[in-house]
Amino acid sequence: MPEALALLCSILGEADGDDEQGKALLSQARATGIDPLELACRQYGLSGDLVHARASALCGLAFARTVPNLARLDPDTARAEQLGDARTLRGNLLGREVVFISPTFEGYLDLAARVASNSDLGRSICAVPPQALRAALLAAGAPLLTRQAQQRLAERWPRASGHRDLSLGARIAFLVALTALVTMVALAPFTLEVVLTPLVAVLLLVPAMVRMAAAMSRPIAAAAPARIPDRDLPVYSVLIPLRSEAHMVPQIAEAMRSLNYPPEKLEVIFAVEETSSATLSAVSGLLSDHRFQLFAIPDSIPRTKPKALNYVLPFVRGEYLVVYDAEDIPDPGQLRDAAARFATDPALDCLQAELVVENGDESWRTALYAAEYAGQFGIMLPFLARHGFPIPLGGNSNHFRTRALREVGGWDPYNVTEDADLGVRLSRLRYRTQTLASQTLEEAPVALGAWVNQRTRWLKGWMQTFIVHNRNPRRFLADIGWRNFLAFEIYVGGLILAGPLHTVFLLVLLIRASMGASIVAPNVWMAIHGAILLAGYLSAALLAHKGLARLRRGGLAPWLLLLPAYWILTSYAAIRAMFELLSRPHFWAKTPHRTMAAAARHGATVKGAGGAGLVDRGMPAGPEK
Numbered sequence: 144m145p146e147a148l149a150l151l152c153s154i155l156g157e158a159d160g161d162d163e164q165g166k167a168l169l170s171q172a173r174a175t176g177i178d179p180l181e182l183a184c185r186q187y188g189l190s191g192d193l194v195h196a197r198a199s200a201l202c203g204l205a206f207a208r209t210v211p212n213l214a215r216l217d218p219d220t221a222r223a224e225q226l227g228d229a230r231t232l233r234g235n236l237l238g239r240e241v242v243f244i245s246p247t248f249e250g251y252l253d254l255a256a257r258v259a260s261n262s263d264l265g266r267s268i269c270a271v272p273p274q275a276l277r278a279a280l281l282a283a284g285a286p287l288l289t290r291q292a293q294q295r296l297a298e299r300w301p302r303a304s305g306h307r308d309l310s311l312g313a314r315i316a317f318l319v320a321l322t323a324l325v326t327m328v329a330l331a332p333f334t335l336e337v338v339l340t341p342l343v344a345v346l347l348l349v350p351a352m353v354r355m356a357a358a359m360s361r362p363i364a365a366a367a368p369a370r371i372p373d374r375d376l377p378v379y380s381v382l383i384p385l386r387s388e389a390h391m392v393p394q395i396a397e398a399m400r401s402l403n404y405p406p407e408k409l410e411v412i413f414a415v416e417e418t419s420s421a422t423l424s425a426v427s428g429l430l431s432d433h434r435f436q437l438f439a440i441p442d443s444i445p446r447t448k449p450k451a452l453n454y455v456l457p458f459v460r461g462e463y464l465v466v467y468d469a470e471d472i473p474d475p476g477q478l479r480d481a482a483a484r485f486a487t488d489p490a491l492d493c494l495q496a497e498l499v500v501e502n503g504d505e506s507w508r509t510a511l512y513a514a515e516y517a518g519q520f521g522i523m524l525p526f527l528a529r530h531g532f533p534i535p536l537g538g539n540s541n542h543f544r545t546r547a548l549r550e551v552g553g554w555d556p557y558n559v560t561e562d563a564d565l566g567v568r569l570s571r572l573r574y575r576t577q578t579l580a581s582q583t584l585e586e587a588p589v590a591l592g593a594w595v596n597q598r599t600r601w602l603k604g605w606m607q608t609f610i611v612h613n614r615n616p617r618r619f620l621a622d623i624g625w626r627n628f629l630a631f632e633i634y635v636g637g638l639i640l641a642g643p644l645h646t647v648f649l650l651v652l653l654i655r656a657s658m659g660a661s662i663v664a665p666n667v668w669m670a671i672h673g674a675i676l677l678a679g680y681l682s683a684a685l686l687a688h689k690g691l692a693r694l695r696r697g698g699l700a701p702w703l704l705l706l707p708a709y710w711i712l713t714s715y716a717a718i719r720a721m722f723e724l725l726s727r728p729h730f731w732a733k734t735p736h737r738t739m740a741a742a743a744r745h746g747a748t749v750k751g752a753g754g755a756g757l758v759d760r761g762m763p764a765g766p767e768k
Contacts, residue, residue, distance in 0.1 A: 517690025560604025
């Protein structure tokens with residue numbers, strides 16, 4: 144098309160814009176499905192301002208580098224949940240209605256033809272760069288976006304929202320029931336053994352049996368999906384929420400640059416709290432890379448990660464999206480692997496990649512944290528996925544079809560483990576979730592205080608998830624079905640109860656033994672109680688050991704002997720979580736992160752599905768300290 148070639152040559156400029164270069168760029172745009180304007184920016188290092196200024200001049204349109212703050216959201220745009228696709232914004236300039244527009248290449252061609260036949264049109268349309276239009280949409284729509292980020296889920300699905308279904312009465316009832324269960328477990332070795340021992344067996348042995356079944360199961364080796372050529376890959380969006388993490392920005396930026404995905408089809412959105420000035424400044428220094436975008440999240444309650452994600456969700460352009468945290472180092476091929484899985488299975492809506500702790504050798508706590516993750520993400524979640532059970536997602540490396548995520552209402556901004564809640568909600572609404580044989584490195588908290596704060600938040604969030612989805616058990620059962628209902632009660636209930644119940648039971652058995660009772664025959668009840676307790680620990684240890692063996696990190700396995708001490712710490716975090724659930728349910732305790740010096744120290748490498756899903760760091764036989 145001569146008009147297209149003339150426009151592209153004008154955009155490239157006299158120095159670069161010969162016919163051959165223009166034809167090559169047009170051919171590449173057709174082959175990849177990428178807008179020629181974006182290709183011109185990326186391949187020739189042109190700024191968006193220059194590209195749109197040249198295009199608008201050729202088409203007879205006015206051009207502005209910014210949109211004045213007199214612009215307003217159109218009613219249709221205000222109702223839309225996909226502002227990332229918005230191309231126009233109306234404003235009143237000197238008493239005249241002006242449409243600010245950021246056209247595509249095809250849009251410029253269409254406007255050129257329309258202006259040629261109607262010269263008045265050129266005086267009412269002003270072209271602007273995409274980043275200027277996005278900034279104007281954010282400024283004009285900040286109140287709307289904030290309200291949607293806070294209320295979207297509650298308005299769309301009011302029966303499963305931490306805002307509406309986590310009332311004070313519901314929290315008190317849950318805490319009373321939890322305290323009663325712990326009390327009955329504590330009394331079991333002393334009185335009413337015939338009644339209370341079966342209760343203890345159900346509470347401790349049923350989750351243990353699930354862990355044992357997962358540990359003993361044999362994973363089914365699935366063939367890797369065929370690799371998708373670059374030209375057929377869709378746009379993929381990466382969301383990175385940050386708060387007070389300026390020191391982590393270089394590491395996560397490098398991890399994003401290392402992703403093996405066509406740069407022109409990758410958008411990396413940094414969602415940074417506006418109160419984090421140093422982090423905003425650090426990310427601003429990355430914006431010369433066309434893949435990176437910065438969104439400042441207005442300060443509003445609740446101050447949580449899921450609210451920040453909800454705020455930017457309307458601007459996501461990708462067919463798929465993934466969430467990474469500041470410390471994450473994903474397998475470079477992870478996005479390609481996920482895109483191939485989604486393309487192979489059109490009914491698949493979510494994929495959870497495997498999270499691997501890289502600093503397990505720093506202390507006994509980090510060793511057990513790494514073992515816990517190895518069992519959870521390497522063994523348990525794939526087991527749940529194979530059997531179609533609900534999957535409480537991890538906090539990052541969740542890959543979604545963007546359409547499906549919007550349909551279920553996004554994240555719950557009032558739940559402090561929004562990932563677990565979202566996994567259950569996907570299952571409840573009959574969306575399919577599977578696991579992805581690709582790994583993401585992350586770091587276990589090293590300081591005791593950081594570990595306790597993080598575990599307190601997790602336990603509080605699991606309590607929130609348990610309460611919200613059980614507010615109406617009959618409806619929950621109808622939504623999710625009997626088998627998934629029981630799986631949720633056992634698994635999520637087990638996450639909440641395992642540490643406290645085992646700790647209480649261990650302490651009362653030790654007290655009973657100190658009073659002269661033996662835990663072996665001839666005291667049959669003490670023997671039964673000891674066997675129940677041992678089964679709980681052994682099942683958890685077996686699951687973790689199998690996960691470590693799979694990762695070739697058997698050197699951390701001896702630390703599993705300290706699992707009772709680890710669960711005592713978990714119990715302390717559970718007590719704090721109970722108090723926080725009552726007094727400040729939506730408080731988000733931020734986990735501090737370090738750059739992964741340990742990853743470089745061990746020569747850490749991450750392998751995807753093609754590498755059998757293993758991490759081999761050449762770990763020493765035991766921890767260093």
